[in-house]
Amino acid sequence: MTFICAFTSFDSLLVAVFGLFAWYALRLLQRKRTGLLPPGPPGEFLLGHYRTVPVDAAFKKYAEWGKQYNSDILFFETFGTKWIVLNSLKAATELLDKRGSNYADRPRFVMFEEMGWSPTLTWLRWGPKYHLHRKVLQPPFTKSKVCQYREHQREQALILCQGLLNDPTDWMNAVRRFSVSIVLKIAYGLEVDSPQSPWMELAKESGEAIGKSGAPASSIMDRFPPTRYLPSWLPFMERLRFARTWRHAIQNITHLPFQAALEVKTPSFVQSRIAIHNSNPPDPFTMEDIKGAAATILIAGSDTTSAALNLLVLYLLLNPEVQKKAQGEVDSLGSLPTFDDIHRLNYLHLVLNETYRMCPLSPLGIPHASLKDDIYEAKLIPKGTIVYPNVWAMFHDETIYKEPERFWPERYLSEEEGGNGEPLPVGMFGFGRRICIGRNLAENSLLIALAIMLATVEIGWPKGKDGKEKRFEPEWSFRGQAIVLPFRASFISRSAKSREMLEIEVAQS
Ligand code: HEM
Secondary structure, eight states: OHHHHHHHHHHHHHHHHHHHHHHHHHHHHHHHHHHHSOOOOOOBTTTBTTTTSOSTTHHHHHHHHHHHTTOSEEEEEETTEEEEEEOSHHHHIIIIIITGGGSOBOOOOHHHHHTTOOSOGGGOOSSHHHHHHHHHHSGGGSTTGGGGGHHHHHHHHHHHHHHHHHOGGGHHHHHHHHHHHHHHHHHHOOOOOSTTOHHHHHHHHHHHHHHTSOSTTOSHHHHSGGGGGSOTTSTTOHHHHHHHHHHHHHHHHHHHHHHHHHHHOOSSHHHHHHHHHHHSSSOSSOHHHHHHHHHHHHHHHHHHHHHHHHHHHHHHHHOHHHHHHHHHHHHTTSSOOOHHHHTTOHHHHHHHHHHHHHSOSSTTOSOEEOSSOEEETTEEEOTTOEEEEOHHHHHTOTTTSSSTTSOOGGGGSOGGGTSOOOOOOOOTTOOGGGOOTTHHHHHHHHHHHHHHHHHHEEEEOOBOTTSOBOOOOOOEEOSSSOEEOOOOOEEEESOHHHHHHHHHHHHHO
């Protein structure tokens, strides 16, 4: 008995000493790893950086910290969730493009789960389900495949311009109609037959739900998932309240057009997938996957395009000399622009690129996540770190873009051509393996809408009842996406001839 007791206490002593040693070694290792991490502002006790990073316009604060810490990569941590911000194109291309296989994951989007999303490529973690969705969704949107949608895009661009001239007060609705009608037809074979179409209301609601939900993966639920089970009336749970209030919008946009597509049976992504599904049992791409993928096309494709067009209108309004020059280029065609003309309109492309640069719609991109430990310029990026490319900081870096707040499309021209030889912006559609699948479609939509708008509509300041211009300072929302808040503008026909050409083409379409 005494022997056993003696053995037990010796054993406990051994365990205690070993435990102490292991704890000390772990501390040393952690301290060593912490010393290797990229720099960043100090966090708070327990909360880490939760309250340090502002919810509004976080991208501007990250850019400031980048200068303060003299680093293009910054590190943050809250409740064990680690994230880095990449403030330079060099860091983003090195990590997200060149070492893309290590940064192809996404974090868990707990807030979006709370909002009721179906399987959706955009939020899926790296793995078999993701590969399946990307394999199905990417092919219809390659550069050559998107040509099949051109006729519909041009038709909708003509209707857009007619809408701007007929009802200038409701111009943002005409823009939304344009972008929704393109992806609604591709995904579901459904038409938007009037500005009052119920699909418009659905798209508007889901757009608000996403646009105002904050930067993806940055809520307290994303940083510390158990908080999703707390009551939403608690004062610091405003984003849980938001998620629950707007859940219906995500559910409606996912279910209602899908149900309608099953009934109308016109050619669409949904119909072609259902045909494959029925002829290929058991198809790994289930009906639930088809529903989620179609909703991805509609949601990811409509709001982004509308937001970009709203910005184009704003910058043309604020920069009449740019508008005039772009109109001159389009006028030289002698008829309303078609897709065959687009490649000849060099200034048009510069105007679009300058719009992307001035205000990237997702200033912090959609976050990626790392699959294993990595070292970048002697700094450790631990496995599972969330990675935000700060596209806004890249596009407003004054060492690359002279007077970055100035809208100046000529900046991309060479010095001999009167420009500054600055590089076209890269990264507004993301990076690496997760790059936007809809970028070719979106670019075509924006170019044709812009070209026909320039040919037919003069955009100006809104007028008051006294007939005088009412100038204003644009207002913005920088929670999550960068969105210009609704503003008024005047849209008048450029000439009787352009109006006639527009009416004839709309009637023929
Ligand atoms: C101006 C318009 C658009 C902009 C600025 C835009 C921007 C982006 C960005 C920044 C990402 C994140 C990429 C990354 O993680 O690195 C993304 C992803 C995505 N976009 Fe777009 N997008 C636009 C239009 C569209 C359209 C028209 C569609 C659909 C046809 C679409 C579908 C998607 C999808 C499915 C993803 C997720 C890809 C993945 O996670 O693998 N987008 N987009």
